[in-house]
Amino acid sequence: MKVLITGGAGFLGNKLAIALSKKGSCADATGHQVAIDEIVMLDHVEARIVPEGCRSVIGDVADPDVLESVIDEDTAVVFHLAAVVSGEAEENFDLGMRVNLDATRLILERCRSLRTRPKVLFASSVAAFGPEDGAITGKTPNRPLTSYGTQKAIAELLLNDYARKGFIQGIAFRLPTVVVRPGRPNRAASSFASSILREPLSGQKMTCPVRRDVGVWLTSPRSIVSAFIHGADLDLEKLGNWRTLNLPGLTVSLEEMVEALIRKGGDANLISWELDPAVQKIVDTWPVAFETPEATALGFVTDNSIDDVIDIFLTEDL
C-alpha cells in the first residue's frame, strides 16, 4: 500500500513520516497490518528529512493534477495535514479558503473518484470552536470566530459526509495546540505557545504577545503523531455516525509553562511580555478547557504533564 502525507515537509508531517517509516505498516480495510510500499510527502517545499521508504514531492495541494499524481488506487491512507495557519488565514482570506477548504474538498473528491475508499485522516483544530461557557465536549457546537476555524469546521463536515456516503473512510482530529513545535516561529496565532519554551531552552530571547494568564489546550508532537498512527489502524467503520474527535490534551497557562521552563533549567528572563492586541484577540476566541472521553475510550492519549512535554522537546528536537 501507499500512504500520502500532505504538509509532509512540515514538522508534524515530517515526524509522522519518520514514525510511519519506522513502523513500516498500516492497517488495511480489514484491520490487517499491511507493509507500506511508499510514503509520499507532499508539500510546497522539499522535505528536510526524507526517511527510508519516503518520497518528497513538491506540489500545490490545491491543484487537482498534483492530487491525481499522488493519490492513486494503491493509496490506502491519506494523512491530510497541509494547512494555512490561523494568523495567515485571517490575514489572507483567499489563501486560507484555497488551502484549508478547497484542497480538502479536492482530496476527498480524488479519493471518491477511485472507488477504493481510502482512509483520510484530517488534522482539524480546536480553533473550530469559538469561545463557549464551560468545557468543550463532543457536543459543543462549532461557532468559530476565525476564518481558519471556519475552514476547519467546514472540512470536518465534508469529511463526515464523504465517509457517511461511503466515498471514503474518514476521521477528523481536532488537534490541541502542538507544543513544543521545533524550528522557528510561524504565522499561527498560537506560535507563542511553543516559542515561550523553545527560545529560552535554546538560549534565545522571545517576545510573548499575550497575557501570562492565557491558558493553552496543548499536547506534544509525539502525542499527535501517535494519534494519527493509532487512527489509521482503527476500524473507522466503528466510529458510528460522527467521525470528528477532540483529541486529549493538557490545559496549561503561560505562567505554568514559565514555571516548568525554570524547572527544566531555562532562563525565564529571556522572555519579554509585549501585548499584541491582534494576537490576544484571536487567542481570546479559543477555548481552553476540554472533556474528551470519546477519544480516550478509543485509545487516544496525551502527555502526563507540561514537564513531560518539555522533556520530549529536549530529547527529540533540541
Next chain:
Amino acid sequence: MKVLITGGAGFLGNKLAIALSKKGSCADATGHQVAIDEIVMLDHVEARIVPEGCRSVIGDVADPDVLESVIDEDTAVVFHLAAVVSGEAEENFDLGMRVNLDATRLILERCRSLRTRPKVLFASSVAAFGPEDGAITGKTPNRPLTSYGTQKAIAELLLNDYARKGFIQGIAFRLPTVVVRPGRPNRAASSFASSILREPLSGQKMTCPVRRDVGVWLTSPRSIVSAFIHGADLDLEKLGNWRTLNLPGLTVSLEEMVEALIRKGGDANLISWELDPAVQKIVDTWPVAFETPEATALGFVTDNSIDDVIDIFLTEDL
C-alpha cells in the same frame, strides 16, 4: 435599492416577492426604510407570478456570470432561497454540492467583491442537525446525517465568516419544515408533511411514506415570509458573533395533522399509509423538538396551531 431573491420562482420565493412588492421598501444599512426599485426573481425556470416591480430572470444560481448580472452595487438585500432539496441532494450528491454549497459561496463572493456589504439572508434548514437527545437549542452541534444538511451547515459557517469579516451583513435562518406547501409534491424527503394535508383538502388521494407517529417541526409559509422580511429590516450588526437562528415552529405528529385535517373538513380516508424505508430513514435523522428563545427575543414568530396553519393554506393557496 434592488433586491434579489434566488429560487424566486419557487413557492416561497414567489410569496416573498409578492409580500415585498406589497411592502415596497426594505431597511438600509442605517435602519431607514428605502423604496425598493426592483425585485429580481432568479430561478432556473420562469416565475409563474411576477408581481409589480419584480423581474423574473432565468439563470443558473451557480454560474458566476449570472450572479454578476443580478447582484450589483444597487443590490442591498439578497434572499438566498435557491436549493436542491433533501431527497434530491441525497440522490445526486454533485448537484447538491453545486447548488447548495458552491452557489452560496459564489453569492457571498460576488457580494464581497462589491464592497457594499449587502445583506444576505440565507434559508438554511433544521436538516443541518442530526438526531440529538433532547430538544435542539441554539447550542446544539451540527451533526447532519444527510448531504443536504451538511451543505446547509457549511453554508451557514461561510455566511457567518463572511459577515464576521465585514464582507457582507448576514443572517441564516434554520427553517422548520414549511407546511402547507402549495403545488405538487417535490423531492424533499419532507414532502409528505404538506401532501398529507394538501391532497385531502384538494379532494385528492395521498400516500404517506412514513409512520403516523412521526413528528414534524413545522411552520407556515406565511411565517417564513414574515421572518425573511423581518430579518431584512433588523440591524444585523446587533446579532453579535453568531448569525444563525433556529426559527420558531410547532411540533406536530402526522396523527395530529390528520385530526386537524378532519376538523377542517378534509377526508382522512384519502390517505393511504405505505412505509418507504428510504424516506423514513432520512426523516428519522431529523430532530423534532426545538427551543428557540433567541429568535423569539428578536421578534420572530410562528403560527398558533396546526389549525391556523391549515387555515392559511385554505385562505391563501387553495
